[in-house]
Amino acid sequence: MGRVLVALGGNALQRxxxxxxxxxxxxxxxxxxxxxxxxxxDGEELIVTHGNGPQVGTLLRQNELAEHELPPRPMDVLxxxxxxxxxxxxxxxxxxxxxxxxxxxxxxxxxxxxxxxRRDRAFQHPDKPVGRYYSEAEARPLRKRQGWEMVYDGARGxxxxxxxxxxxxxxxEGEVLRKLLPRGWGAHIVPVVTGGGGVPVIEKTKGVxxxxxxxxxxxxTASLVAISMxxxxxxxxxDVPAAAIGFGKxxxxxLGEVRASEMESYLRRGEFGEGSMAPKVQASLTFLRSxxxxxxxxxxxxxxxxxxxxxxxxxxAD
Amino acid sequence: MGRVLVALGGNALQRxxxxxxxxxxxxxxxxxxxxxxxxxxDGEELIVTHGNGPQVGTLLRQNELAEHELPPRPMDVLxxxxxxxxxxxxxxxxxxxxxxxxxxxxxxxxxxxxxxxRRDRAFQHPDKPVGRYYSEAEARPLRKRQGWEMVYDGARGxxxxxxxxxxxxxxxEGEVLRKLLPRGWGAHIVPVVTGGGGVPVIEKTKGVxxxxxxxxxxxxTASLVAISMxxxxxxxxxDVPAAAIGFGKxxxxxLGEVRASEMESYLRRGEFGEGSMAPKVQASLTFLRSxxxxxxxxxxxxxxxxxxxxxxxxxxAD
Numbered sequence: 001m002g003r004v005l006v007a008l009g010g011n012a013l014q015r016x017x018x019x020x021x022x023x024x025x026x027x028x029x030x031x032x033x034x035x036x037x038x039x040x041x042d043g044e045e046l047i048v049t050h051g052n053g054p055q056v057g058t059l060l061r062q063n064e065l066a067e068h069e070l071p072p073r074p075m076d077v078l079x080x081x082x083x084x085x086x087x088x089x090x091x092x093x094x095x096x097x098x099x100x101x102x103x104x105x106x107x108x109x110x111x112x113x114x115x116x117x118r119r120d121r122a123f124q125h126p127d128k129p130v131g132r133y134y135s136e137a138e139a140r141p142l143r144k145r146q147g148w149e150m151v152y153d154g155a156r157g158x159x160x161x162x163x164x165x166x167x168x169x170x171x172x173e174g175e176v177l178r179k180l181l182p183r184g185w186g187a188h189i190v191p192v193v194t195g196g197g198g199v200p201v202i203e204k205t206k207g208v209x210x211x212x213x214x215x216x217x218x219x220x221t222a223s224l225v226a227i228s229m230x231x232x233x234x235x236x237x238x239d240v241p242a243a244a245i246g247f248g249k250x251x252x253x254x255l256g257e258v259r260a261s262e263m264e265s266y267l268r269r270g271e272f273g274e275g276s277m278a279p280k281v282q283a284s285l286t287f288l289r290s291x292x293x294x295x296x297x298x299x300x301x302x303x304x305x306x307x308x309x310x311x312x313x314x315x316x317a318d
Numbered sequence: 319m320g321r322v323l324v325a326l327g328g329n330a331l332q333r334x335x336x337x338x339x340x341x342x343x344x345x346x347x348x349x350x351x352x353x354x355x356x357x358x359x360d361g362e363e364l365i366v367t368h369g370n371g372p373q374v375g376t377l378l379r380q381n382e383l384a385e386h387e388l389p390p391r392p393m394d395v396l397x398x399x400x401x402x403x404x405x406x407x408x409x410x411x412x413x414x415x416x417x418x419x420x421x422x423x424x425x426x427x428x429x430x431x432x433x434x435x436r437r438d439r440a441f442q443h444p445d446k447p448v449g450r451y452y453s454e455a456e457a458r459p460l461r462k463r464q465g466w467e468m469v470y471d472g473a474r475g476x477x478x479x480x481x482x483x484x485x486x487x488x489x490x491e492g493e494v495l496r497k498l499l500p501r502g503w504g505a506h507i508v509p510v511v512t513g514g515g516g517v518p519v520i521e522k523t524k525g526v527x528x529x530x531x532x533x534x535x536x537x538x539t540a541s542l543v544a545i546s547m548x549x550x551x552x553x554x555x556x557d558v559p560a561a562a563i564g565f566g567k568x569x570x571x572x573l574g575e576v577r578a579s580e581m582e583s584y585l586r587r588g589e590f591g592e593g594s595m596a597p598k599v600q601a602s603l604t605f606l607r608s609x610x611x612x613x614x615x616x617x618x619x620x621x622x623x624x625x626x627x628x629x630x631x632x633x634x635a636d
Contacts, residue, residue, distance in 0.1 A: 092527055189498065
């Protein structure tokens with residue numbers, strides 16, 4: 001038994017191919033919450049973090065559609081709003097699942113900020129697409145008037161806004177949480193933190209922060225959180241049961257238990273997709289390098305068994 | 319010195335007559351944050367709560383304007399989103415103000431749920447107007463298709479949706495917070511809790527909650543929070559420097575220090591406006607009845623002096 005940080009992403013929050021309604025999100029979270037409750041019933045201390053891609057996309061689009069009547073809010077603010085939205089959803093569904101599993105806890109979602117460096121090269125090279133696709137005619141004034149960086153996506157035949165995706169440096173609320181929470185807190189609460197990677201802020205002068213329009217990879221922040229909260233296991237949930245090398249090739253091989261050094265060499269030779277599996281592997285390796293014992297990459301249905309080292313990709317320290 | 323819960327409402331968050339832009343909200347919060355930091359510099363342990371009327375109205379309207387493309391989310395979810403939005407704003411501005419006042423703290427905003435009773439009579443008599451005004455032609459299908467209760471406002475010549483405003487019964491996250499926080503936490507953190515009165519939920523079975531489309535008076539929840547967090551002072555900030563009797567009449571009298579029993583008799587004889595001052599007075603009296611020492615009703619610029627009993631309305635136990 002130990003302490004586990006679970007990072008929820010993709011289909012743990014929103015089923016692919018749905019209509020994006022609230023009842024759909026609730027149903028999907030209910031499934032994920034049942035899985036998380038099993039870990040607690042098995043004696044783990046649990047911390048949860050989550051992505052916000054589809055949710056922040058919806059808020060961006062709603063702001064846009066209402067722009068003629070209501071001034072839109074910046075992206076950092078919309079990110080904070082998704083922390084409220086998803087934090088509430090996790091509080092509701094996980095609280096219920098924990099009661100059903102007979103291990104009641106108070107699920108406590110925090111509005112979390114993550115410091116990024118203003119000197120991060122990502123600010124010179126925004127490359128993370130957000131929001132919807134635009135025609136050439138729509139894109140031109142957005143680039144000019146709003147100063148958006150945009151990229152053309154040939155496959156979809158449209159332009160998309162790109163924002164910087166800087167490295168997370170520090171989770172602001174983490175230090176005090178670690179200091180104030182008494183030993184054994186896991187028997188009372190399940191913290192939900194750094195949703196969407198945390199609201200990105202830069203430190204202007206000591207203790208004074210300014211929000212920036214950027215996107216932080218939630219798995220990279222998850223590794224920071226796992227380290228600062230002394231987690232034994234970092235579990236990254238995605239839509240495949242494990243990581244693979246030679247993905248989609250005849251020699252494809254799904255990875256079970258792998259040493260960090262071996263995983264690092266797969267990563268270096270480009271085995272993992274840049275926008276999908278590579279950041280999860282990188283986050284896992286960061287966690288292990290800082291003293292973490294085990295990183296798991298799997299999907300929600302496989303999580304319990306992966307925790308027992310029966311399935312999923314388990315990366316372990318050398 | 320002691321512990322003070324400050325409830326921010328109205329113009330503490332959004333300047334009347336503005337355009338509702340984000341920079342306006344930031345500027346307004348910066349002024350309020352400077353006032354709150356003064357209390358901490360004076361040695362008070364601080365807890366903050368806030369309203370969300372204008373902000374949830376904006377989200378309701380954005381959901382409506384985008385409805386042809388994106389399914390709208392229920393009101394409880396929008397309330398949670400405003401907790402993220404405003405919680406982030408308070409974290410940012412209050413953290414900076416505390417640094418400037420040389421009393422650095424971590425400002426920690428929580429996604430908070432408030433239990434209401436499904437037997438609360440408010441559910442039979444929804445009377446709290448939310449969102450915008452509709453013409454008769456717009457209102458008819460909303461009443462029929464969405465099942466909205468609506469009321470006609472003669473003065474503005476339009477229909478508005480009304481939702482129930484039940485009594486807050488319990489702030490879910492409060493119990494564990496009170497249990498886990500060590501003595502002297504006020505030297506480290508400033509919790510921001512129960513924004514918009516908390517997301518309203520009903521308890522279906524023990525520990526299993528369901529969100530409801532309702533509005534909880536944030537000042538009434540504030541008195542619950544002040545009690546559960548053992549605050550000495552409940553300070554309710556509004557847009558007037560004090561409560562008055564005979565408001566707008568020739569015999570108008572602004573109230574300074576008043577005993578609870580005296581305030582109660584003013585309340586009974588209808589001295590305070592139903593939608594504005596009366597709930598603040600009621601919340602104050604609830605707090606005092608449960609052992610609170612002092613409730614203050616004032617505006618942000620007067621708060622520091624009111625804490626020294628020099629201005630504002632101070633209601634004290636008999």
